[in-house]
Amino acid sequence: MNSALLEVRDVRVYYSSVRGEYKVVDGVSFDVQRNEVLGLAGESGCGKSTLVEGLLRLVVPPGYIKSGEAISDELTKDVSNNCDLLSLTDEEFRQIRWKNISYIPQGSMNSLNPVMKVEDQIMDAILTHSDMSRQEAKERVAELLNAVGLPAGVAGLYPHEMSGGMKQRAIIAAAIALKPKLIIADEPTTALDVSIQRMILQTLKRVRQAIGATIIIVTHDMPVHAQLADRLVIMYAGKVVEIGSIRHLFDDPLHPYSQGLIATIPSITKQRRRLQGILGMAPSPLEWPPGCRFYPRCLSVTEVCKQEEPALREIKPGRFVACHLHR
Amino acid sequence: MDATPLLEVSNLSKVYVTGRGLVGRGEIRAVDNVSFTLPGDKPTLVTMVGESGSGKTTIARMILGLTPPTAGTIHYKGRDIWTMNQQEWAQYRRHVQAVFQDPYGTYNPFYKIDRVLELPIRKFGLASSREQARELANEALRAVELRPDDIWGRYSHQLSGGERQRIMLARLYLLRPQLIIADEPVSMIDVSLRAAFLNILLNFEQEYGMSCLFITHDLATGYYLGGQIIILCQGRIVEMGSMDAAVHNPKHPYTQLLVASVPPPDPKERWQEDFDLKLSELRRSPELAKGCVYRDRCPVIGEKCSDVPPTMVTVEENHQVACHLYV
Numbered sequence: 001m002n003s004a005l006l007e008v009r010d011v012r013v014y015y016s017s018v019r020g021e022y023k024v025v026d027g028v029s030f031d032v033q034r035n036e037v038l039g040l041a042g043e044s045g046c047g048k049s050t051l052v053e054g055l056l057r058l059v060v061p062p063g064y065i066k067s068g069e070a071i072s073d074e075l076t077k078d079v080s081n082n083c084d085l086l087s088l089t090d091e092e093f094r095q096i097r098w099k100n101i102s103y104i105p106q107g108s109m110n111s112l113n114p115v116m117k118v119e120d121q122i123m124d125a126i127l128t129h130s131d132m133s134r135q136e137a138k139e140r141v142a143e144l145l146n147a148v149g150l151p152a153g154v155a156g157l158y159p160h161e162m163s164g165g166m167k168q169r170a171i172i173a174a175a176i177a178l179k180p181k182l183i184i185a186d187e188p189t190t191a192l193d194v195s196i197q198r199m200i201l202q203t204l205k206r207v208r209q210a211i212g213a214t215i216i217i218v219t220h221d222m223p224v225h226a227q228l229a230d231r232l233v234i235m236y237a238g239k240v241v242e243i244g245s246i247r248h249l250f251d252d253p254l255h256p257y258s259q260g261l262i263a264t265i266p267s268i269t270k271q272r273r274r275l276q277g278i279l280g281m282a283p284s285p286l287e288w289p290p291g292c293r294f295y296p297r298c299l300s301v302t303e304v305c306k307q308e309e310p311a312l313r314e315i316k317p318g319r320f321v322a323c324h325l326h327r
Numbered sequence: 328m329d330a331t332p333l334l335e336v337s338n339l340s341k342v343y344v345t346g347r348g349l350v351g352r353g354e355i356r357a358v359d360n361v362s363f364t365l366p367g368d369k370p371t372l373v374t375m376v377g378e379s380g381s382g383k384t385t386i387a388r389m390i391l392g393l394t395p396p397t398a399g400t401i402h403y404k405g406r407d408i409w410t411m412n413q414q415e416w417a418q419y420r421r422h423v424q425a426v427f428q429d430p431y432g433t434y435n436p437f438y439k440i441d442r443v444l445e446l447p448i449r450k451f452g453l454a455s456s457r458e459q460a461r462e463l464a465n466e467a468l469r470a471v472e473l474r475p476d477d478i479w480g481r482y483s484h485q486l487s488g489g490e491r492q493r494i495m496l497a498r499l500y501l502l503r504p505q506l507i508i509a510d511e512p513v514s515m516i517d518v519s520l521r522a523a524f525l526n527i528l529l530n531f532e533q534e535y536g537m538s539c540l541f542i543t544h545d546l547a548t549g550y551y552l553g554g555q556i557i558i559l560c561q562g563r564i565v566e567m568g569s570m571d572a573a574v575h576n577p578k579h580p581y582t583q584l585l586v587a588s589v590p591p592p593d594p595k596e597r598w599q600e601d602f603d604l605k606l607s608e609l610r611r612s613p614e615l616a617k618g619c620v621y622r623d624r625c626p627v628i629g630e631k632c633s634d635v636p637p638t639m640v641t642v643e644e645n646h647q648v649a650c651h652l653y654v
Contacts, residue, residue, distance in 0.1 A: 043517040044488075164379075193378035193544065194588040201590070202601050220518065223547075223590035227597055246594040264519050265592040266547040268574050275551070277522035281487040 004031035005182065005214050006055075006075065011068030011086070013047070013054040015285075022285040024050045026238035028068075029312065030320075032182070032214060039229030039246065040218040041261070045282050046235040048218050049106065052184050055085060056103050057093050075100045075181060098129040102175040104185040109167035112159040119155035122174045130178055144173040147210055148203050165196035169203055179211045186218045201227055222265050226250060231318075234258050237283055237293035240312055243320040254321045256298045292324065300325055331405045332364040333371075333538055334390070334506060339399035341385050341562075356616050358382040358389070359562040360399070365506070367404065370536040372528070372554030374570065376546055376585070382562040383542045387510045390540070391425055392416075403506075421451065424504040426495045428511035434483035434491065441479055443494060444468075447501050467497040471527050489520030496527050499537070507531070507539040513548060525551055546589050550574055555645075558582050561620035564639070568646030578648040581621045619651065627652065 013025040025047040032038050040048045053059050055070050070085040077083070078100070079092045088096075097103075105111070113121055119141050126137040145154055148169040159167055168188065175183055188204065189197040201224065208215055217228060225232055225246065232249045234242045234257065242255040253259045260278035280297040283289050289296055295305040304324050312322040341358040361382075365371050377383040388394040390401055392408060401408045403419055411419060427433055434443065444464040447453070454460035465475040471493040483491060492512055499507060509528070513521045529552065531537040543549050549556060550570060557567040558581070566579040577583045590598070618633040619625070625632065629651055637649045 043519060194546065195378070195584050198588040198590070198598070202598075206601075222518070223592040226592050226594045227590045229594075250592075250594050260519055262592075264522050266551045267592055268547050268550045268586065268589050269591060269596075272551065272553060274526060275522035277526075278519035281490065281520070 003073075005034045005072060006032040006085075007069075007071040008032070008055065009069045009071065011051065011054055011070065012066035013050050013059055013063060014066045015063045017062060020286055023238055023288065024063075024285045025054060026285075026288070028235070028238070028240050030233050030240060030243055032216060033231070035212060035214055036230045037208065037215045037217060037228050039225035039232040040216060040235065041220065041222060041225055041232055042235035043220055043261075043282065045285070047238040047285070048220075048235050049186055051235070052103075052186060052216065052218055056097075056101065056184065057085070057088075057090070058103075098125060098180065099178045100180055101182045101184065102178070102180040104171055104175050104183065104188055106186040107191065108171050109164060112167060112170065114159050117156055117158055118162070118170050122170070122177055125174050126177050140177065141173075144177055145170075147176070147207060148173045149199070149206070163196075164192050165199055168192060168196070168200055172200075172203055172207060176207050176211055176213070180213060182214050182216070183207075184216045184218070187221075188217065188219070189221065189224055190219065197224075204228060222261060234261065237288055238285060239293060239322065240320070241294065241322050243312075243318075245318060248319060254315075254319070254326055255294075255323045256300050256325075257294050292322075331367045332402070333367040333404060334365040334540075335400075335402040335405075336364070336386075336390070337362050337400050337402070339386065339389060339401065340397050341382070341389065341394065342397045354613060356562050356613075357385045358396075359616060359620075361386060361559075361562070361564055362399075363557055363564065363567060365538050365540070370532045370538045372532050372539050372541060372552050373557060374541045374543060374549035374552055374554065375557045375559060376543060376549050377559030378544055380561070381559040383544075383559055384510055385562075386559075387425070387508050387540070387542055390508055391423065392419075421502060422505045424499050424502055424507055426492065426499070426507060426509040426512045428514055431483070431488070431491070431515075433495065436483055438482075439479075440481050440483060440486070440494060443498060444501065447498055451502065453501060463501065464497075467500040468494075470500045470530075471497045472523055473497065487520070488516040489524065492516055492524055493527065496524070496531075499531065500535075503535055504537060507537055508542075509539060510542045511544070512541075514543070514545070521548070522551075528552065546574070546585055558585065561615070563620055563636075564649060565621065566646075566648045566650075567639075568643075572643065572646040576646075578642055578646070578653060579621075579650045580625050580627055580652075582648075584624075619649075 009029050011025060011028045015022040015024060028051055042048050054065050059065060065086055071083050073083050075096060079095045080088055082088055122141045123137045126132055126140060141155055142152055145152060150169050189200050229246045232246050233240055236257050242258045250262060253262050264275050264277050278297055291307050292305040292310050295301045310322045310324045312320050314320050315326050339358055339361045343355045343357055345353045345355055365373060375383050389396050406415060408419060448460045448463060454463050468475045468478055473493055513524055528539055541552060553570050556570045556573045558565050560581045566573055566582045573582060574586055577586050618635060619637050622628050622632040631651045637651045639647050639649045640653050641647050642653055
């Protein structure tokens with residue numbers, strides 16, 4: 001089987017308000033290959049978190065999924081003939097959640113239940129989403145803690161007795177409890193101390209090898225992508241602007257936005273030089289600019305950019321870019 | 328040449344007493360015997376790096392006079408800030424200005440941005456007429472690379488995080504403080520906009536002679552600024568000196584850990600070996616304070632480390648470390 005694990009097609013997630021519709025995710029398409037780590041990058045407000053919330057059916061009113069499909073045979077075949085994640089019934093989706101797709105939300109280490117031991121919280125998830133017995137589930141928890149590098153004694157701790165790094169690893173243990181095929185992690189290293197970040201990145205790498213899962217990692221932190229991702233999807237203003245292998249994207253970014261994003265990463269090993277940053281600010285999802293959404297901040301802007309929205313095109317095998325400079 | 332230091336922090340400590348009753352009385356040494364100086368003869372940029380709970384914000388608050396220290400002194404141009412008379416204190420409040428982390432929380436949402444700029448001009452009598460005031464404010468906005476027309480008449484929620492933080496800098500431009508205390512000023516703004524903020528701080532130092540104590544958890548950001556560095560661990564300074572010396576030739580095992588934890592932003596330089604991080608077993612306690620505070624995580628712990636707190640020794644010019652390895 002060579003087809004992708006998940007095909008995201010023209011997904012739109014909007015929020016309605018009295019001022020109009022916020023088109024936060026506005027026509028996003030990409031494939032997720034089997035067993036890859038796919039990075040989703042972009043700055044705050046680009047729609048990356050909203051997109052994964054859409055894929056996980058977690059968008060709540062006033063937000064709604066306007067249109068689009070997320071096709072996966074493998075993730076849906078146990079529960080339905082319908083292979084579109086976005087149009088499964090709620091009950092069907094509930095059955096694949098955690099078992100086939102698990103989610104590590106942003107800041108989730110702070111959402112552990114303070115009055116339950118870690119072991120009981122992970123067991124809860126296992127017992128709800130599988131038919132393991134209590135004894136099996138208990139053994140599974142011990143395996144999981146070991147897999148994320150936590151000592152067995154952590155099972156009996158309450159969240160307040162654990163450091164941020166330990167809590168985050170417990171969350172990862174819970175996410176992999178049922179050997180999901182797809183793990184979606186939203187900013188798993190943000191708000192952790194740097195030394196702990198490195199530990200979490202190691203844990204994610206290890207977990208991926210251990211259970212062979214596909215991972216979508218969402219973060220604005222480009223060095224994290226450089227360390228972990230196989231391929232990168234870069235979003236700007238609710239759209240995908242570029243897709244490519246991590247090597248290609250870092251060595252030779254094509255879209256001016258990707259170029260800016262990569263040029264502004266500070267480094268402690270390279271020669272110190274003045275960074276310029278990207279001028280201006282991101283537009284509002286209430287009213288995207290006409291034409292290319294990046295044109296007001298782009299240094300290579302031409303007349304056509306202001307009128308015509310560039311489509312995402314595959315310009316070389318595996319390299320997609322939405323920019324009039326590359327046709 | 329003025330040999331009196333601009334700021335001299337001597338043996339500064341802040342101890343919080345916790346828990347009475349069942350848990351027993353404990354104390355947390357948030358800041359423990361910290362000493363450092365900023366020279367008075369030339370503007371200096373000092374970056375203070377520490378992980379969460381290292382006491383960096385507490386130090387900033389004590390320097391700003393917002394939190395009284397438990398022990399130790401802070402001298403500004405030779406005067407103890409806690410024994411200043413009213414007039415000196417007013418001067419101090421003008422000469423030492425703060426920029427905080429949250430670009431949303433520092434503004435009153437009911438007032439236009441205009442007020443943030445007009446207030447200091449009026450309060451400190453910087454202009455003699457309305458026109459002159461407006462001209463001065465425009466100059467300040469241009470100094471932080473904002474277009475005055477984009478700013479006047481707007482409310483704080485209509486600006487991006489990066490713009491809000493730069494308006495705080497425009498205020499500083501008007502006031503020309505001698506010392507800026509910047510506590511995590513870029514952690515909430517997007518990477519592409521950070522460079523602009525940091526470049527302004529560099530300009531302020533070079534062109535207007537403003538010194539800055541820049542507090543961050545992010546070593547890469549600090550490295551970009553250059554200058555001097557102070558590394559805090561659990562309320563104590565473990566290493567300080569020139570930024571380049573500390574980052575390229577880190578001496579303290581904790582600094583070595585911090586440097587090794589910054590992900591290289593290049594997919595060709597992925598971390599290969601797994602890095603075994605000990606989880607801290609000792610909670611912050613009087614017990615821990617007896618010796619080196621890093622000993623429970625240190626890979627090269629010796630005999631003295633649990634009993635004697637290491638003193639600061641000079642390892643090379645402008646590079647000091649507090650570790651028993653170098654005594």
